[in-house]
Amino acid sequence: MTIPNSLDPGLYELLVTAGLGNVLDGTEASGLTTVTADVDSEDVAHVLTQHIASAVSNALQSTPRDGQIELANRILNSLPPAELETAVSPGPRLLTSVTAAQDTAAPRPSTPLSDVALFTNSRLDPQLGSELRLEMASTDQIDLLCAFVQWSGIRVLEDALRAAADRGAKIRVLTTTYIGATDRKALDYFVRALNAEVRVNYDAQSTHLHAKAWMFHRKSGYTTAYVGSSNMSRAALVDGLEWNVRLSRNATPSLLDKFESTFDTYWDDSAFAPYDPDRDADYLDALLAKNSGRTGAGTFDFSQLDVRPYPHQSEMLDGLEAERSIHDRHRNLLVAATGTGKTVIAALDYKRLKSSPTDQPSLLFIAHRKEILEQALRTYRDVLKDGSFGELFVGGLKPTRGRHVFASVQSIARPGELLKWGKEHFNVVVIDEFHHAEATTYRRVVDHFEPRELLGLTATPERADGVDVAAAFFEGRVASELRLWDALGADLLVPFHYFGIADGVDLRSVRFSRGRYDLSQLDKVYTGNDARAAKVLASVHDKVTDPTQMRALGFCISVDHAHYMAQVFNDAGLPALALSGESRSDERREGLEKLRRGELTCLFAVDLFNEGLDIPMVDTVLMLRPTQSATIFLQQLGRGLRRADNKAVLTVLDFVGLQNEQFRFDIKYRALTGLSRNKLERNVRTGFPFLPPGSQIVFDRVAQDIVLTNIRKQLKLTTRDLVVDVRQHKAPDIAVRDYSVGTYLREAERSLADIYAPSARTFEGQKRAASWSSLVDWAFPAERGTASSEDDEILMRRVGALTHVDDPDRLRAYRDLLTAPELPHGIEENLYAAMLFFSFWPTGTQGIRAGLEDLRTRPRFVSEVVDLLTYREQISRTLPRALDGHLAATPLRSHAQFSREELLAGLGLGTLDTGTPGTIREGVKWLPSLQTDAFLVTLKKSEADYSPTTLYRDYAVNQDYFHWESQSTTSANSATGRRYATHVAGGSSVVLFVRRAKTGDLGTEPYTCLGTAKFESATGSRPLQIVWKLDRAMPVDLFLEAKAAA
Template sequence: MLNKFGATFDTYWNDSTFESYDPARDRDRLDDALAEASGRTSSNRVTISLAGLEVRPRPYQAEMLEEIEVEREVHDRHRNLVVAATGTGKTVIAALDYRRLRDAALKRGEPAPSLLFVAHRREILQQSLRTYREVLADASFGEEYHSGARPERWRHVFASVQALTAYDVTSMPADAFNIVVVDEFHHAAAPTYRRLLNHLQPDELLGLTATPERTDGFDLLSFFGGRTAVELRLWDALSADLLCPFHYFGIADGTQLNELQWKRGRYDERQLEELYTGNDNRSAVVLREVQDKLSDVRTMRALGFCVSVAHAEYMAKTFNEAGIPAQAVSGETSTAVRDQALRDLKDRRVNALFAADLFNEGLDLPEVDTVLFLRPTESPTVFLQQLGRGLRQSDGKPVLTALDFVGHQRKEFRFDLRFRALTGKTRKGLEDQVKQGFPALPSGCQIVLDKVAQEVVLSNLKGQVAGRWQDMIRELRSQGDQDLGTFVHETGVELSDVLRSGRSWTSLRRDAGMPTRDGSSNETVLLRRVRALAHVDDPERAQTYRRLLQDDGPAYDELAPLQRTFARMLFFSLWPNGGGFTSYTDGFRALRQERAVRDELLEVTNFAMDHARHRAIPLTGRLGDLALRVHARYQREEILAALDYANFERRPSTFQSGVLYSEPRNSDAFLVTLVKSEADYSPTTMYRDYAISPSLFHWETQSNTSVSSKVGQRYLNHRDHDTKILIFAREHKLTELGTSPYLFLGPATYTSHTGDRPIAITWQLDRPMPTEMFQAASVVA
């Protein structure tokens, strides 16, 4: 590798200033250090130590890496797509992922896996190679294959798709590379990429893109089993200060869209064009709002997204007549004219470009500071792509102004998807957010709805909740018989839409005329408990639950000890009050009669496992036979059963505390709700529980627990008593599916304490908590 002075290096630089090295921030410092080192040697080849130079993932990157690992290890998926906005470090993610795979191979005594990194531009390949070398602390890693450069060793190759095509990729063995990474994967529709991807059969395929949804109809996700492995959400990127903050204004424009035709999940394009083009009243609203929301339209750099070429041309004409230089561009505009239009916008020779089916992706103009949504965008992905045209950070751009002109929409239009994409909130919480003015946004961001727009959005949100059952019935009828996971994926509904109180997948199928099996008089009660399994995310528990729910499933007495524990966890999940049974055998015998219920429980368990986001880690030592897995999620009933605390005399439904001591396990379990509401907790139970670091957790005892008490002494001296401390945490008490499950943070060890009645104790976790839980638990502090 050549540094900027032309010197080559192949070993390591050791300097404490690089202890928390960030490639994007410290690359120049590394170059300077290398240059200094090369100046101290008479040879052009220098030896520099990077031993203390570790590239550490930022929190959002750590979470993404964990999700990729879960896809592979939990779900056995080895073709994975990473979706993240430009500038958020997709290549760093890929390099860190390779480092983890390499380290695991070396630990097994195997050679480092071979790698092929593919892109379509020389600049991307050179930058990517540099990133890998920095992340791996190996200045000799990788070879380039583009622009005349050819590899010699063919172990770790950074190649252009053009060079591979010229080489004839089909002439190399299909398993030539263990790992293939394809950057800008949205180009995979091109024949050159298709030929490459169809031929190579690596152990791991990783796709990187910022724009997963193409406008030409090509199904990008078909390469990845129809799913995205990991996506950097907008609010995470904003919170990490990777994108420019936005001020979003929802503005009522008075147009009536509720009478337009709705076809295949969107408005009729021709009718939209007729409604908007030549609509002087609406264009006057647009002009007024632009002039009102921006301090000086003459310095504005705006993109306006229109329904058609005619609409774009009409808006450009309207702005020009108002003295605001503007131009219309579309897919029909020549490349040279489009490029010149972008230069004119950058140099402020024009202040607005109005586009039709253009600029959703592929636009690299960070200076864009205003986005005008001049048509309803049904897809939240396309909406975010359009918003993203202005989210790139740029000098002199403190904020992106987004003006969304809201008409009276049909009930099928999904405002909830749009605002969930903007905020990360669940649909249940959106109504309160709209009413309260969106108080919990990332720093610097605002969402402001005028009074009429607020009424329109609230009405739409309520309509999505109130009238959705009949819509789902129609959707299921139109799509035909399918499983629960396929239905949720294809329709975009949420699992809670199907399993909300009083609803079930079984009743939806019956209302839609789909076949279901029969049940008994207990069916209605049990169907209300199906959602209690919507969190199951560890393979052993799911496997046992499935066995027990099969037609030919084993009887309780036939199970091994660990499986019996899982069976008791399932039993109390279905019957928290014991169900009136006197034995588990009787309960499962009764469940055998509920064929429809068992079918639905299987569907929900499969759905939950398919969406598992963490690796479930077995316990070791004295707790090695416990049915709990670290970083898996559990409802209260499962925790009590797993710890041999729940039985027919002490039923889970009677347990109201946040602490318990399991005598059979000699273990204390703490069930922590991080965000406590005054409605659910009294002043004496509003304990301050939060994360200090990924491995340190601050927890408060019950208010009557003193240091001198038996319980207090057991907590503080648990090692002397060989008592295990087990911590379970959840962010909120409730979710859209009802009671929120707890994430098992694992065993913990006493570190320090302060105070008395309550005692504030700092616990050291055996394993660092997952990134998303740490972020939630640290925010509470």
């Protein structure tokens, strides 16, 4: 790019050069401010390539034609190594094809293979259909992704498609049943006439695929692709007003990488099912008819189809398994929003509990309505593929066999009925809507039965009366909880548009203690505040399409506040009603019915609809009271996230005022988004660019300033603030010596990063390592123990390196190494000992035995580490598994997390092999003693939020296959490349470790061990693009981050 003589105000991405430096000096002198930033290390090559290409292009264009080749060769010969093969031959000439002796070259597309283009079906553009036919003439593989495929589009391309198929080109097609627009005849033609592979996403409700794209793979490397608006129909391909961009491997390699990786991820996603006309034609016809509104959808029986869990449901099932197998807990609570498939999870969980097809544990499923029981029974039958499974016990229906009973709580809890069933009659008891469990009838059932497994299902563990059923029945523990982000990403809930609106209210003087405002003082601030009420009304008219048609819930601070807001809305012509716990049950039912019928636009409530109430028609939520409780915030939001007909989005208006300095916005926004505090601050500032599809979070300028200031305060949380917080959250009945880090983190809704993220803290002139014991000493000086030495403090600063430890074997081993009466013989060869040792001395400044003995003599240090490991054990949901083959004797476990030092020590570096973990920086390591290649992969290589040139090097194709890029020097024919490809035959192993990013809230991010893998395929050279088949499927949460597609 030419360096400008002057710079206008605006955004730039100019590499600073000597010439630009002079311009910057002049710009600063003229009163403008310039900002420069270091190029991320992962992007340097790309940025320099762009700069050099521009400079070379300018130089060549200004050089006479007869001197251009000479200049080009001078430039090429200056590169290391200066290989003669790169020199340009006289002409210059282009190689355009290579064919067998008897063949002629295929016709070429109108657009050069190395160029990009935009096709708009204008008079000057070639027709898209014509250009696609020319692309097909030379392709080796065709990939088509299209929302719908029609026979009229096949007709336009039929000859070219058939010629490509006859030539041996592989054809893959991904499509959907969206709006029933696909023609089955077209898919049948692809499969039968072209021998193509076709996969169909049959879920038209939750998958709205609008993409239209082609990729034409060429073994020559000149792959091209088309992305745009054209479905496979005649109008789209010939004369429609369509826009399509043509991409090429040469001009846009990173976009082709993304296309290929995303297509492969879709292809291997279980949501896209292989289509076989002989097997699936009737099913496809039925769904196409149903989704298009045509008749005929009711002729197909859907009950015998496989029920497979969504990724988020698999993760919840794994959470339940961890509670049972790792923690030996058999009374478990599952929390997920209404409409996200809790009953399906319960049925899949029951299927897992079956030890064999003939051994079906006895089951009692309890709900409070007949229609819920009927639906649950259908779900279990579908999951088990057993149309005779289960019996209803509701109304006049009674079970005869009594092995698998779906009962209403009213029926089974009747006086005299419950005693007919033995306490251990049912092996598995599932209770739907478990937040009702404190009710007399539910409590009677829960207290009576003693099953092997009790599973509670609820959307809201906190009831309106303040009872927390997790605390009352499950020792305060939720076994598995569906994150809102995952449900939105899976399209199980309606998207939301959240607006943070400044209301002009100043709450800085309102009393605030233990995370809550004084309700009576808040009531005085809000009730009767006409200016704020006017702001609420104005915002409703501004943000809601038609307020007279909305169905809203408004969450208020008190009964008086609810009545006041209802009066304000009624006076403004928006019919509203106030309800509270004081309202009679018939009044509440009538109020909801009026809202459903559209006779009311808003119900104002006081803690009434926080709990699980199924009101899917709610399309607007008004948050009229401040809360930093993540639970309450998500419950209120969740009241409107249920899908309903003609409901495209939930509108959320959250009114934000100036808050008490102890109030924390980060808690609820982190719960909403799943972001770390650092990322949260950046997202608030930049407008949340990476939300689930369809959702938006928007702050007005004043609200954004309030939230940003508050979050930045939490990012820079002072030691004094933290010490006060630690003191305030200690319950009176807990002794200081028993006050654990886990207790504090749960009570204060904080994370380990708050304790260990900085390496040191200073309080009242005393500088100490950032640790729990330091905070307790400062918070309770009268209870302070023995002073720590300087060496203690140095070691304490490394305790944060253990905050990720999550597998039970390692947790026990580390505790034993620190607390056992003495270290065992042979400790120098104990790999657990090596892992713990190198965590504190990465470069191994002393022997393993001497180092561990040093740690064991420091009681404050040992107490700190044991407390941390106990907390990690309590919250762990990891299901680790020992590795096989050469790695069977190592302490490494698949799905567990390890620091770089731990995993390298666990592979024998520093014991079995020479070297120390702290000196290894590469992402690949060959371990001779174990005959193992270890790959350390960072998914997000650049520190930037989005870096398209680096994102698609390493990614999960699906849960079983991982795409990995080798080091840039590795070729297919090198000794290393051959070892990778033939490792099974050669008797060596491969193990993968993957982390999301280089750094996180606690500093350097740990790696998750994916376990061993086997070579599947490879393409390219220097670097190699290798697909590895994992011996164990990836953990779901990491897969959701590692996969290339949404």
